[in-house]
Amino acid sequence: MQALTKDISRLTIPTPFLVGPVNCYLIRGEALVLVDTGPKTTEAREALRRQLAENKVSAEDIDLVILTHHHPDHIGLLEEFPPKTKVHAHPKVRPWLKAEDLFFKQARLFYHDLYMTHGVPVSLIALIEKQNANYLRFASAGNVDVELTERSVIDGLEGWSVLETPGHAQSHISLYREADGVMLAGDHLIEHISSNAIIEPPYDGESTRPKTLLQYRNSLKKCRHVKTAYSGHGKEVIAPRNLIQARLAEQEKKAAQFKALMGDQPVTCYDLCVRKYDHVVQKQPALTISETLGHLDLLEEQGEVCMTLEGNTIYYQRV
Numbered sequence: 244m245q246a247l248t249k250d251i252s253r254l255t256i257p258t259p260f261l262v263g264p265v266n267c268y269l270i271r272g273e274a275l276v277l278v279d280t281g282p283k284t285t286e287a288r289e290a291l292r293r294q295l296a297e298n299k300v301s302a303e304d305i306d307l308v309i310l311t312h313h314h315p316d317h318i319g320l321l322e323e324f325p326p327k328t329k330v331h332a333h334p335k336v337r338p339w340l341k342a343e344d345l346f347f348k349q350a351r352l353f354y355h356d357l358y359m360t361h362g363v364p365v366s367l368i369a370l371i372e373k374q375n376a377n378y379l380r381f382a383s384a385g386n387v388d389v390e391l392t393e394r395s396v397i398d399g400l401e402g403w404s405v406l407e408t409p410g411h412a413q414s415h416i417s418l419y420r421e422a423d424g425v426m427l428a429g430d431h432l433i434e435h436i437s438s439n440a441i442i443e444p445p446y447d448g449e450s451t452r453p454k455t456l457l458q459y460r461n462s463l464k465k466c467r468h469v470k471t472a473y474s475g476h477g478k479e480v481i482a483p484r485n486l487i488q489a490r491l492a493e494q495e496k497k498a499a500q501f502k503a504l505m506g507d508q509p510v511t512c513y514d515l516c517v518r519k520y521d522h523v524v525q526k527q528p529a530l531t532i533s534e535t536l537g538h539l540d541l542l543e544e545q546g547e548v549c550m551t552l553e554g555n556t557i558y559y560q561r562v
Contacts, residue, residue, distance in 0.1 A: 274399025311429025410459020424470025
């Protein structure tokens, strides 16, 4: 537990994931607010309880929980809180908390079809499905009591407003306080690593997959005015504008690397992924494929590559 300002404390919760510990934030306003919870593990539960106690509060005292997005390391301990604790989150968090069979079935079908059309071997698709199922074990069931969207204000949290920051997750929001330029950034902006713009299925009312890296770039640009960003992982980011500019430049540089790796013949997303990430694609196939497809989306938007469909397979070629 670390006090950051007179009203914000950081709780650092262990996770079983490569990203390492997750940061949750306790805000003392008119209401007592916890931003994110940590994953559903015994170690995380003990750490959350201990650090809340160090702040002289318990789960029973929390008036509302705000979820920055739906990933398990941010929602997994939601069941620790009593029914009176109101859950605030983006509407797209709801299906992940409700664990509806139809939603997850549609998501599995989306990913299976996506990977097949982009040339991913069946054996690797099976591995991704197994890894995804294991990952979701660390999530939690629950409900969204109050939906948060762009410019929402939160009762009991005067001076704060919501920024929709999709890219890393379709459900991602950040909290911003104009008075001192502080942002609780979740996984939107992390100092020591670049957030992966993870490919997701379309939600209700959407017909095509979101182009997540393009979204993420727009979300980064809208946060250049922030003075301090408290992140979901690692230390705070001072003067985020500099890091944002660096991230945008890194993405453009990586897109150029992908283009150079394409050669002169049409390639699938998976072929290109293997050329770029041959050392990790078998260990982290979903993330490396998301990274590759996101940069192909960027190159296509810039007019650097074109996409063609041959049979049931999508190919990319340099323009």
